[in-house]
Structure formats: C-alpha cells, structure tokens
Amino acid sequence: MTGHDVVFLLVALTTAGAGIMTVTSKNLVHAALFLALTLTGSAAVFLVLAADFVALAQLLVNVGAVAVLFLFGLMLTRAPIGREALDGQHRGLAIGVSGGLFVLLSVLIIGAFGGEGVREVTGPGVNEIGIALFAQWVLPFEVLSMLLLAALIGAIVLARRSPGESGTEAEPTHIELSGDPSTEAERRPELTAGGER
Amino acid sequence: MSPVGPLLLAALLFCIGIYGIIARRNAVLVLISVEMMLNAVNINLVTFQNLLYPDDPLVSGQIFALFIIAVAAAEVGVGLAIVFNLFRNRASIDVDDVDLMRW
Numbered sequence: 093m094t095g096h097d098v099v100f101l102l103v104a105l106t107t108a109g110a111g112i113m114t115v116t117s118k119n120l121v122h123a124a125l126f127l128a129l130t131l132t133g134s135a136a137v138f139l140v141l142a143a144d145f146v147a148l149a150q151l152l153v154n155v156g157a158v159a160v161l162f163l164f165g166l167m168l169t170r171a172p173i174g175r176e177a178l179d180g181q182h183r184g185l186a187i188g189v190s191g192g193l194f195v196l197l198s199v200l201i202i203g204a205f206g207g208e209g210v211r212e213v214t215g216p217g218v219n220e221i222g223i224a225l226f227a228q229w230v231l232p233f234e235v236l237s238m239l240l241l242a243a244l245i246g247a248i249v250l251a252r253r254s255p256g257e258s259g260t261e262a263e264p265t266h267i268e269l270s271g272d273p274s275t276e277a278e279r280r281p282e283l284t285a286g287g288e289r
Numbered sequence: 290m291s292p293v294g295p296l297l298l299a300a301l302l303f304c305i306g307i308y309g310i311i312a313r314r315n316a317v318l319v320l321i322s323v324e325m326m327l328n329a330v331n332i333n334l335v336t337f338q339n340l341l342y343p344d345d346p347l348v349s350g351q352i353f354a355l356f357i358i359a360v361a362a363a364e365v366g367v368g369l370a371i372v373f374n375l376f377r378n379r380a381s382i383d384v385d386d387v388d389l390m391r392w
Contacts, residue, residue: 096290104298111302111325115309120318127321130302134328137295143335146354150331153358158324158365165317165369169376179312186311194304201296208341210291215339216348224348225355236359243363250370 096213100140107133120166128159142215295336302329316372316382320365327361 110129117123131154138147216224225233302325309322331354338350376382 094290097294100290100294104294108298108301108305111305114325115305115313115318115322120315123318123321127324130325131328134302134332137298137332138335141295141335141339143339143351143354146331146335146351146358149355149358150328153362154324154328158362161365161369162317162321162324165320165372169317169372169382179314183312186308189311190304190308193307194300197300197304198297201300202293205292205296208292211340213290213339214343216343216345216351221348221351224346225352228347229352232356236356240359240363243367247366247370250367251373 096140100137103133103136103140107137121163124159124162124166127162128155131155131159140213142213145218145221290340292336292340295332295340299329299332299336302326302332314383314385316375316384317369319384320368320372323368324361324365327357327364331357 107130110126110133114123114126114130117126131150135147135150135155138144138150306322306324306326306329309325310319313319313322334350334354334357338345338348338354342350372382375387379386
C-alpha cells in the first residue's frame with residue numbers, strides 16, 4: 093500500500109460521504125454545499141489519477157459555476173425543509189434499485205479488473221491534451237461550442253418573464269398559491285398545515 | 290495503483306445519484322443527483338484513460354471527460370430555467386405535482 097493508495101483512500105472516503113450526505117440531507121442549502129464538496133473530492137481524485145487539466149476544469153466549471161447556480165436555484169424557488177417534504181414515497185424502491193445496481197456493478201468491476209496488477213499512474217500532459225483536442229477532436233469541440241451557445245440562448249428565453257418586450261414594463265408574474273387542486277397543499281394538507289411553505 | 294478503487298468509487302457515486310433521482314421530490318435536488326451521476330462517469334473515463342490506456346494518442350478519456358463537464362454545465366443551465374418556469378406557473382417544484390401529461 094503506497095502513499096498514492098492512502099491519499100486516494102482518504103479522498104474517496106470524503107467524496108463518498110459527501111455524496112451520501114447530498115442525497116440524504118434535510119436542508120436544501122446543505123445538499124447543494126455537499127454537492128460542491130463531492131465535486132471538489134472528485135477533482136482531487138482526478139489529481140490523484142494524474143489528470144491535472146481535468147481536475148482544474150472540474151474545479152472551475154463544476155465547483156465554481158454549477159454549484160453556485162444550484163444555490164441560486166434553491167434560493168429562488170423557496171421550498172419546504174424537512175425529510176418528509178423532500179423525499180417521496182419511493183424511498184424503499186430507490187434503496188432497492190441503487191443498492192442492487194451497486195452490488196451488481198461491484199461484482200462486475202472486481203471480476204473484470206480485480207486481477208489487474210498495480211499500475212503506474214501516468215497520464216498525458218496538458219500539451220498532449222491540447223494537441224489532440226485541436227487536431228483530432230476539433231469538430232466535436234466546435235459542435236460543443238454551438239451547443240453551449242444554444243443552451244445559453246435557450247436558458248435566457250425560458251427564464252424570461254414575458255415573451256413580449258424585455259425590460260421593466262413586463263408584468264410581474266402572477267403566482268397561484270396552492271389554488272390549483274393538483275398542488276401538494278391540496279392533495280396532502282397535513283404536510284403543509286405546519287406552515288412549512 | 291489498482292483501477293478497482295476509482296471504479297468502485299464511481300459506481301458508488303452513480304448509485305447515490307440514482308437513489309437521489311428516485312427518492313427526492315424537489316426538482317432542483319433531482320438535478321443535483323443528475324450532476325453527481327455525470328461526475329461518476331467522468332471518474333470512470335479518467336481512470337480508464339490514465340491507468341489502463343495511458344498511451345492512447347487521441348487522449349480519448351480525458352477529452353470525453355472535458356466534453357461531459359461542458360455538456361453538464363449546459364444541462365444545468367437549461368434544467369434550472371425549466372424549473373424556474375415550473376415554479377412560476379405552479380408555485381411548486383415538486384416533481385410529483387407535474388402530472389399534466391398523465392391520462
């Protein structure tokens with residue numbers, strides 16, 4: 093057991109614990125912060141695997157932008173706090189499916205790669221990644237930039253308040269507070285009676 | 290180091306993401322779980338690239354991981370915009386409430 097393995101074990105335990113806390117946390121903001129910790133942990137796993145460029149991209153894009161976006165999303169959509177209100181009736185099914193899949197995947201992985209000896213951790217440097225990206229992978233790269241542009245415009249169009257003119261004269265959106273019979277407050281009044289919303 | 294460790298970690302994160310998608314009712318938390326599943330796939334790709342095929346001249350694993358990071362960012366942007374629209378129209382982001390297409 094080398095130092096590499098020890099560092100990987102510590103990082104992997106942190107990441108797995110943060111991942112479990114992300115899906116079991118009762119507090120929405122805590123869940124988003126645990127997601128940030130999970131993403132940071134996987135960036136550290138990339139560093140242990142000698143993939144430094146991917147690790148830095150992960151830190152910049154996922155931890156820096158995506159986690160903050162999730163925090164904004166949670167704060168703009170006020171939501172109930174509490175496990176009963178956050179988790180649905182499908183928790184048993186979820187545990188069954190994910191646990192079964194994990195056992196199956198573990199057996200397959202150990203069966204397939206358990207015999208592999210200890211490998212040396214080497215990876216291509218940033219220069220090789222750059223050359224491959226702009227020589228062989230340049231068409232997917234450009235398509236990806238078009239996808240990002242389309243997603244940017246699509247997100248703005250979807251999140252705009254009014255389909256008419258943009259600006260200050262747009263009508264403030266009318267929100268029906270639980271007037272719809274298909275909302276949760278109507279269907280399960282005992283959950284929202286405590287003033288959680 | 291052996292490739293079993295990172296692969297097991299990736300499988301665990303993937304299964305945690307599946308649990309979150311099925312069990313959570315808040316739409317933003319479902320998006321968070323999707324993000325974690327994409328991340329697990331990234332760990333898999335980098336492990337295969339750097340431990341099993343380090344001499345691949347195309348650097349396929351790491352470049353796929355970079356592409357997945359970019360696509361995940363786009364997906365989160367559009368997904369959160371849809372969730373905001375849902376919240377504006379229904380005053381709730383409970384995924385169980387969105388049953389307009391049920392017949």
